[in-house]
Amino acid sequence: MRLLNVSRIIYVTMKTIQIVYGSNGGNTQLVCQYIAAHLEALGYSVNNDRCEHFPEDKLTGHDLLILACPTYEHGALEPNFLKSFWPRIQAIDLSQQACVVVGLGDIKYDIDYHIESARTLQTYVETHNGHLIHPSLMVSGQVLPLLDKLVKGWCDRLHLKLEAL
Ligand SMILES: Cc1cc2nc3c(=O)[nH]c(=O)nc-3n(C[C@H](O)[C@H](O)[C@H](O)COP(=O)(O)O)c2cc1C
Numbered sequence: 001m002r003l004l005n006v007s008r009i010i011y012v013t014m015k016t017i018q019i020v021y022g023s024n025g026g027n028t029q030l031v032c033q034y035i036a037a038h039l040e041a042l043g044y045s046v047n048n049d050r051c052e053h054f055p056e057d058k059l060t061g062h063d064l065l066i067l068a069c070p071t072y073e074h075g076a077l078e079p080n081f082l083k084s085f086w087p088r089i090q091a092i093d094l095s096q097q098a099c100v101v102v103g104l105g106d107i108k109y110d111i112d113y114h115i116e117s118a119r120t121l122q123t124y125v126e127t128h129n130g131h132l133i134h135p136s137l138m139v140s141g142q143v144l145p146l147l148d149k150l151v152k153g154w155c156d157r158l159h160l161k162l163e164a165l
Contacts, residue, residue: 014045015162020059021068021102022051022081027143028070028104034147035066035102035137038155044162051085059089060097064133064162067121068102075113077120094130098165100158101125101136104143115140134161 017039023029029050036048044063051069059065069081077086103118110116118136125132137154139146 014043015063017044017046017064017066018058018062019046019048019066019068020051020054020085021048021066022078022085023070024072024078024080025070027139028068028078028102030143031102031104031137031139031147031151032066032068034151035068035155038152039159042155042159051081054085056085056088056092059092060094063098063165065094065097065099065130066102067099067125068104069117069121070104071110071113071115071117074110075116075120077117089124092128094125094128097130098133099125099130100132100134102139103136104139106141108141133165134158 017036019032019036021028021032023032032048036046040046070078072078076082101118101121103115103121105113105115105117107114115138118138122132122136134157137151139150
C-alpha cells in the first residue's frame with residue numbers, strides 16, 4: 001500500500017493484483033479464490049478471472065499478475081487454457097510486468113510430468129520478458145487440506161515480497 005501526501009490530503013492507493021486461471025475440475029478455481037480472498041484481506045485490490053474470455057490486452061498494467069493452471073495429459077496445460085487463452089497471449093510483452101505462477105497436478109496421473117504446468121508457465125513468463133518475483137506455488141493432489149497451510153503460507157511470503165518492492 002502506498003501513501004501519497006498531496007497538499008495535506010493523504011491518498012491511499014492499493015496495489016492491484018490480476019489473477020487469470022484455467023480450471024477443468026474446479027481445484028485451481030478453489031486455490032485462486034483462496035489466494036484472492038487472502039490477498040484482499042492483506043490489503044490488495046484483486047481481480048480473479050477465468051482465462052477463457054479474459055482479454056489478452058488486460059494481462060499487463062498490474063502491480064502483480066498471477067497465472068494459474070493445472071496439468072493434464074502428460075504435462076500439458078489444462079485444455080481450455082490451452083485452446084482459448086494460450087494462443088492469444090503469445091504476442092504479449094511482459095517486460096513491465098511482475099509475475100508469479102501457480103501450478104497444480106497430481107503424481108498419481110503422471111510421475112514424469114508432475115505439475116509440469118508450473119514449469120510451462122514459468123518458461124512463458126521468462127520468454128516473454130516478464131519478471132518472476134517469487135517462487136511458484138505448486139499444489140499437488142487433494143487441494144482442500146493444503147489451503148490453510150501451503151497456500152496461505154505462500155500468500156504471506158508473497159505479501160512480504162510485494163511490501164519490499
Ligand atoms: C485426465 C487427467 C490427466 C492429468 N494429467 C496430469 C499430469 O500429466 N501431471 C500432473 O501432475 N497432474 C495431472 N493431472 C492431475 C490434475 O492436474 C489435478 O487433478 C488438478 O488438481 C486438476 O485441476 P482442476 O480441477 O483445476 O482442473 C491429471 C488429471 C486428469 C483428470
